[in-house]
Amino acid sequence: MPIHLPQLTRRDFLKRAALAGVAAMLAPGAFAKTRDEDMLAFFSDTHIAADPAEISRHVNMADHLTAVVRDFSAWPVAPAAVIVNGDLALKEGLPGDYATFGKLIDPVRALAPIHLSLGNHDERQHFWSAFPADAAKTAEAALQRQVAVFATARANWFLLDSLDQTNVSDGLLGSAQLGWLATKIAARPAKPAVVVVHHNPATSTEKAGLKDVDALMEVLASHRQVKACVFGHTHDWHVETHVSGVHLINLPPTAYVFKDGRPSGWVRATLTDEGAEFELRALDRTHPEHGQIKKLAWRTA
Numbered sequence: 621m622p623i624h625l626p627q628l629t630r631r632d633f634l635k636r637a638a639l640a641g642v643a644a645m646l647a648p649g650a651f652a653k654t655r656d657e658d659m660l661a662f663f664s665d666t667h668i669a670a671d672p673a674e675i676s677r678h679v680n681m682a683d684h685l686t687a688v689v690r691d692f693s694a695w696p697v698a699p700a701a702v703i704v705n706g707d708l709a710l711k712e713g714l715p716g717d718y719a720t721f722g723k724l725i726d727p728v729r730a731l732a733p734i735h736l737s738l739g740n741h742d743e744r745q746h747f748w749s750a751f752p753a754d755a756a757k758t759a760e761a762a763l764q765r766q767v768a769v770f771a772t773a774r775a776n777w778f779l780l781d782s783l784d785q786t787n788v789s790d791g792l793l794g795s796a797q798l799g800w801l802a803t804k805i806a807a808r809p810a811k812p813a814v815v816v817v818h819h820n821p822a823t824s825t826e827k828a829g830l831k832d833v834d835a836l837m838e839v840l841a842s843h844r845q846v847k848a849c850v851f852g853h854t855h856d857w858h859v860e861t862h863v864s865g866v867h868l869i870n871l872p873p874t875a876y877v878f879k880d881g882r883p884s885g886w887v888r889a890t891l892t893d894e895g896a897e898f899e900l901r902a903l904d905r906t907h908p909e910h911g912q913i914k915k916l917a918w919r920t921a
C-alpha cells in the first residue's frame with residue numbers, strides 16, 4: 621500500500637497552491653531542472669504539528685521543514701525520488717498534523733515523486749485518510765502496512781512500516797511484513813537493494829529501536845543484493861557498516877535533535893555501480909558535519 625505522491629506539473633502545482641491559498645514556493649526554474657536518475661533525497665523525522673507555530677525542544681518544526689525544502693529545491697538537479705522516512709507527525713499522528721505536513725511538503729512535488737513512510741509518532745488510518753488519492757489499494761493490502769517497492773536506475777528500494785503503536789517508542793515489523801520483504805527482495809536479484817525503515821537497527825552508538833531487529837538483519841544479511849539499510853528514529857546522523865557488510869545509514873531529523881550539537885537537515889544520496897555517496901545537508905551551514913560525504917562501497921555478491 622504505497623503512499624506515492626506523483627510529481628506535479630507546473631500547472632497543477634500552481635493551481636493547487638492557489639486553491640490552498642498559499643504562495644507557491646518554488647525555486648527558479650524548478651520545472652525546467654534536469655533529473656539525476658542516480659540521486660535520491662531523504663528527509664526524516666519531520667514531526668509536524670497541525671499548528672505550524674508549534675515549538676518542541678526549542679525548534680519550530682514547520683520552519684525547519686520549510687528550510688529543508690528550500691535547500692532541497694535550490695539543488696541544481698532534481699532527484700529520481702524523495703523519501704520522507706517516518707515520524708511525519710509531531711506525536712500522535714493527528715489529522716491536522718498531516719494536513720499541515722501535506723502543505724509544507726507540496727513544493728517538493730514540483731521536483732520529484734515522494735515516498736512517505738511511517739514512524740512511531742504516526743497514526744496509520746489518519747495518514748491514509750490524509751492522502752486518499754495516493755492510498756491506492758495494492759496487492760499488499762493484506763499487510764495493512766505502509767510498504768512500497770520501487771526501482772531507480774541502479775537500485776531497488778524497499779520501504780518498510782515499523783510503526784507498532786502510536787506514541788510508543790519501539791517499532792515492530794512482524795513476521796508477515798518480514799516474509800513479504802524476503803519474497804520481494806529475492807524476486808529482484810539483479811540490482812542492489814536498499815531497505816528503508818523508520819526504526820533503527822542496533823549500531824555502535826544506539827540500541828535497536830526495533831523489537832524484531834534480529835529477524836530483519838537476518839533477511840538483509842542473507843540476501844547478497846542487499847547493500848544498505850537507511851533509517852531514522854534516533855535523530856542522529858551516523859553511518860557505519862554492519863558485520864554482514866550491509867551499510868547502516870542513520871538519517872538526521874529535519875526537526876529537533878535529542879543530543880546537543882547534532883545536526884538537523886536532510887541527506888542527498890548518489891548511486892554508482894559500485895556503491896553510493898551519502899551527503900549530509902545540515903540546516904546549520906556552520907555545523908562541522910555539513911557537506912560531509914560518506915562514500916560507501918557495496919558488498920560484493
Ligand SMILES: [Zn+2]
Nearest residue numbers: 665707739853
Ligand atoms: Zn522522530
